[in-house]
Amino acid sequence: MKGFSSNFKSVLAAAFSVVTLFAALPSVAAAEEEDRPVIKVPRGGGRETFTKNCTTCHMPDGRGGQNEGGYGADLRVTKLSEDEVVKTITEGRQGKGMPSFKGMIDDEKIRMLAQFIKDDLRLKN
Numbered sequence: 001m002k003g004f005s006s007n008f009k010s011v012l013a014a015a016f017s018v019v020t021l022f023a024a025l026p027s028v029a030a031a032e033e034e035d036r037p038v039i040k041v042p043r044g045g046g047r048e049t050f051t052k053n054c055t056t057c058h059m060p061d062g063r064g065g066q067n068e069g070g071y072g073a074d075l076r077v078t079k080l081s082e083d084e085v086v087k088t089i090t091e092g093r094q095g096k097g098m099p100s101f102k103g104m105i106d107d108e109k110i111r112m113l114a115q116f117i118k119d120d121l122r123l124k125n
């Protein structure tokens with residue numbers, strides 16, 4: 001029964017590789033959950049408007065920093081509500097370096113920016 005035994009061997013080999021595969025899976029999953037900085041690439045409609053108008057002072061990720069106008073706020077941790085963000089973008093902060101965008105960005109886009117700041121730039125943990 002030579003045929004049987006070689007068949008049996010290949011069945012064994014196949015079974016073994018399936019077992020190996022499943023044994024390897026959990027460690028792959030574990031590696032993906034490893035503690036490493038979450039690199040968040042913000043997406044969505046607000047990104048383009050933000051890049052065009054805001055990143056010179058607030059940086060592409062919203063972290064802000066020193067600039068000519070003052071210290072650009074860190075938008076990732078803003079405590080303002082969405083409506084307050086809309087108001088801040090619309091009216092600006094006179095004398096504090098945050099310009100008013102009234103008439104430069106339409107209301108709908110300002111709302112989109114506010115959602116973008118609250119949802120996409122926000123640091124989550």
Ligand code: HEC
Pocket residue numbers: 050053054055056057058067069070071072073074075077078079080085088089093096097098099101113
């Ligand atoms: C010329 C630089 C400059 C530009 C351009 C600018 N900002 Fe600002 N922004 C600032 C500064 C400086 C502050 C902090 C003002 C203060 O100290 O109260 C600020 C504050 C803010 C705040 C308030 C944050 C908080 O938690 O109090 C929001 C929201 C904001 N900016 C959104 C925007 C958005 C959206 C844009 C683009 C449409 C933008 N800014 C463009 C300089 C800028």
